[in-house]
Amino acid sequence: MPNAEPLKNIRNIGISAHIDSGKTTLSERILYYTGRIHRLGEVHGDGPGATMDYMELERERGITITSAATTVRWGEAVINLIDTPGHVDFTIEVERSLRVLDGAILVLCAVGGVQAQSLTIDRQMRRYHVPRLAFINKMDRVGADPFRVVQQMKDRLDCDAVLMQLPIGREADFRGVIDLVTMEAVYFDGPHGEHVRREPIPAELLESARQARQQMLESLAMYSDELLEILLAEEEPPQDLIWRVAKAATCSLQMTPVFLGSAFKNKGVQPLLDAVVRLLPSPLEVEVRAIPPGEESPSMLLSADPAAPAVAMAFKLVEDPFGALTFLRVYQGTLTKGGYYYNQRTGKRERFGRIVRMHADKREDIDGATAGDIVAVVGLDAASGDTYAESYPACTLERMYIPEPVIKMSITPVERNSAERLAKALARFRREDPTLHVTIDEESGETLIAGMGELHLDIYVERLRREYGVDVLVGAPKVNYREAPTEPTTFNVRHRKQTGGAGQYAHIIGKMEPLPEDSEETFVFEECIVGGRIPKQYIPAIEKGLRSSLEKGPLAGYPIVGLKVIVEDGSYHEVDSSDLAFQICAQMVMREAFPQTRPVLLEPIMKIEIECPESAQGSVVGDLISRRGVVLGTHSLGNIVRIEGEVPLAETFGYSTTLRSLTQGQGTFTLEFSKYRRVPPSIQEEIILQRKRSRMPSNSGVSSKA
Numbered sequence: 001m002p003n004a005e006p007l008k009n010i011r012n013i014g015i016s017a018h019i020d021s022g023k024t025t026l027s028e029r030i031l032y033y034t035g036r037i038h039r040l041g042e043v044h045g046d047g048p049g050a051t052m053d054y055m056e057l058e059r060e061r062g063i064t065i066t067s068a069a070t071t072v073r074w075g076e077a078v079i080n081l082i083d084t085p086g087h088v089d090f091t092i093e094v095e096r097s098l099r100v101l102d103g104a105i106l107v108l109c110a111v112g113g114v115q116a117q118s119l120t121i122d123r124q125m126r127r128y129h130v131p132r133l134a135f136i137n138k139m140d141r142v143g144a145d146p147f148r149v150v151q152q153m154k155d156r157l158d159c160d161a162v163l164m165q166l167p168i169g170r171e172a173d174f175r176g177v178i179d180l181v182t183m184e185a186v187y188f189d190g191p192h193g194e195h196v197r198r199e200p201i202p203a204e205l206l207e208s209a210r211q212a213r214q215q216m217l218e219s220l221a222m223y224s225d226e227l228l229e230i231l232l233a234e235e236e237p238p239q240d241l242i243w244r245v246a247k248a249a250t251c252s253l254q255m256t257p258v259f260l261g262s263a264f265k266n267k268g269v270q271p272l273l274d275a276v277v278r279l280l281p282s283p284l285e286v287e288v289r290a291i292p293p294g295e296e297s298p299s300m301l302l303s304a305d306p307a308a309p310a311v312a313m314a315f316k317l318v319e320d321p322f323g324a325l326t327f328l329r330v331y332q333g334t335l336t337k338g339g340y341y342y343n344q345r346t347g348k349r350e351r352f353g354r355i356v357r358m359h360a361d362k363r364e365d366i367d368g369a370t371a372g373d374i375v376a377v378v379g380l381d382a383a384s385g386d387t388y389a390e391s392y393p394a395c396t397l398e399r400m401y402i403p404e405p406v407i408k409m410s411i412t413p414v415e416r417n418s419a420e421r422l423a424k425a426l427a428r429f430r431r432e433d434p435t436l437h438v439t440i441d442e443e444s445g446e447t448l449i450a451g452m453g454e455l456h457l458d459i460y461v462e463r464l465r466r467e468y469g470v471d472v473l474v475g476a477p478k479v480n481y482r483e484a485p486t487e488p489t490t491f492n493v494r495h496r497k498q499t500g501g502a503g504q505y506a507h508i509i510g511k512m513e514p515l516p517e518d519s520e521e522t523f524v525f526e527e528c529i530v531g532g533r534i535p536k537q538y539i540p541a542i543e544k545g546l547r548s549s550l551e552k553g554p555l556a557g558y559p560i561v562g563l564k565v566i567v568e569d570g571s572y573h574e575v576d577s578s579d580l581a582f583q584i585c586a587q588m589v590m591r592e593a594f595p596q597t598r599p600v601l602l603e604p605i606m607k608i609e610i611e612c613p614e615s616a617q618g619s620v621v622g623d624l625i626s627r628r629g630v631v632l633g634t635h636s637l638g639n640i641v642r643i644e645g646e647v648p649l650a651e652t653f654g655y656s657t658t659l660r661s662l663t664q665g666q667g668t669f670t671l672e673f674s675k676y677r678r679v680p681p682s683i684q685e686e687i688i689l690q691r692k693r694s695r696m697p698s699n700s701g702v703s704s705k706a
């Protein structure tokens with residue numbers, strides 16, 4: 001029978017955070033304390049590696065590349081746990097996970113505090129309205145300061161972070177936590193901290209615990225008149241009221257409760273799991289709306305009733321030696337083994353022959369799953385974000401936000417006979433990761449891969465070698481520039497072809513202008529033709545002709561963005577006008593008029609965050625400025641400094657090598673696409689010249705630099 005767990009006991013949570021904050025180590029401890037594994041594997045070191053980093057590459061590089069999913073039990077609760085990567089280049093994994101989860105744990109380093117990726121994760125959690133707890137990890141490290149991290153959460157994440165615990169001891173002396181709700185000291189005994197021991201608070205900490213509790217209660221009272229009145233009457237609030245108020249404020253995203261620990265030193269994990277159950281919502285408490293057929297907005301409220309028609313969303317595709325696995329979140333009704341369900345994108349009816357519950361890379365067969373559950377189905381022909389339902393058309397769930405790629409590079413198989421394996425591998429990666437784009441360069445015939453950053457593409461090059469035995473030569477990374485208008489212009493273009501056979505006639509008059517800088521659109525088409533000067537039937541052909549010309553701009557063949565075209569007038573011929581004639585005329589409009597808008601090249605600007613020893617700050621900042629970068633802020637964290645800035649993507653290739661040498665290997669950085677900005681004129685000329693050279697035929701006798 002489908003999952004018999006009462007929905008109120010299910011928690012679907014993700015663990016997300018900045019690189020190296022300890023998500024995988026925390027996941028490992030959770031698996032251990034919930035009895036899913038009986039041996040702790042460390043992310044680094046010579047052991048077999050952490051269970052959740054099951055890909056060999058993850059074990060070697062000690063990083064989490066793909067989201068691993070697993071289900072654990074904690075008391076009465078069933079927790080579906082997704083461990084997500086911390087690298088901004090794998091943001092799609094985080095997007096995907098947060099999209100289908102009901103709550104999250106935001107892991108922060110007690111030393112590093114709020115770092116670049118924390119900001120990205122925070123934005124993603126808000127985008128998908130995901131309530132979250134914060135776990136300040138690495139409390140055992142030198143320089144651990146939870147109060148500074150809480151203040152950073154308030155300042156940089158603009159969230160009401162409320163400490164629910166106090167540390168007992170600091171750094172190497174970190175021994176446990178004080179539970180400010182129950183006012184108890186909590187210790188973690190045994191070789192792996194598996195025995196939780198609650199004691200009275202040590203006398204020397206009692207006063208600070210009382211003050212911290214008062215601070216916590218006053219913060220919570222902002223969300224509850226009932227609690228406020230009790231505090232004003234100077235009475236002792238009941239614990240269940242404190243938890244109830246904290247849960248309501250957390251689920252409404254008004255507050256972020258903060259817990260402390262050291263996953264590596266096996267401290268603080270069990271109270272965090274208690275908080276997941278107490279403070280994060282069950283699927284019953286999360287309102288999910290779907291988009292009815294033919295509509296734009298999610299107006300259809302889904303029901304958790306197991307008897308309602310099934311609705312589920314595919315959020316992750318993984319192909320492994322046993323076949324294609326599609327991870328699904330069930331939003332309504334029940335999925336049953338052997339049942340048939342329709343893909344709402346393709347309309348195809350598919351049989352769910354095998355339904356499994358996942359534990360990292362192992363699978364457990366089940367007979368079905370109900371609303372709220374996260375399971376995987378074997379052998380579906382799905383794409384990330386697809387909705388499945390019992391009928392067609394039934395509804396679709398909102399699509400995920402898929403960021404555009406900002407960098408591309410060519411890949412050429414070293415051995416000609418591996419071309420087929422290369423194509424198969426890229427098709428698989430593409431299905432799993434919609435932010436990976438694969439195209440063929442029309443001029444060179446090379447295979448181009450495009451993604452979210454150098455690391456994102458490097459990982460795929462490495463996976464090609466390891467998983468498919470395909471070695472590739474990688475071309476220099478190329479920046480996805482854009483071409484944008486800077487001034488308005490008018491146009492009056494006539495297309496007439498009267499040679500033998502059917503003639504062609506089309507005439508379009510109008511204007512084009514730049515879109516506002518902050519516009520989310522890349523192209524807007526409007527028409528305000530009166531009196532049938534151009535019959536309405538030809539308007540779609542005009543738009544089609546204009547859009548077909550956006551792909552290659554006149555400066556250097558890059559896509560055109562930020563353009564608005566308004567067709568105001570024109571004329572047509574009863575016999576010679578046609579869709580084709582107006583489509584050709586529209587292409588002529590772009591060829592003739594767009595250059596008059598004084599277009600410029602735009603380049604992707606990356607948000608960069610660097611952490612390095614204070615002693616290297618001068619040389620790191622100097623190098624960043626030499627890359628046309630700007631420093632937006634620096635924050636001192638003891639002997640480490642965090643430098644925040646912006647830098648053109650084109651100036652960041654190979655930056656990891658430079659940073660390593662500038663900081664004797666101590667520096668780390670994250671790069672995340674921020675916006676497009678105009679290229680300086682001198683560099684624009686150079687890019688256009690290079691582009692022209694690369695397009696010249698090789699026997700042109702003109703030497704072309706690499």
Ligand SMILES: Nc1nc2c(ncn2[C@@H]2O[C@H](COP(=O)(O)OP(=O)(O)OP(=O)(O)O)[C@@H](O)[C@H]2O)c(=O)[nH]1
Nearest residue numbers: 019020021022023024025063064086138262263264
């Ligand atoms: N001192 C200390 N080190 C920790 C703690 N938790 C994790 N680490 C170490 O920090 C490093 C990164 O840990 P991971 O668990 O891989 O971090 P992650 O966030 O999963 O990393 P990515 O997924 O690659 O972003 C490893 O060397 C861990 O052993 C902790 O509580 N204290």
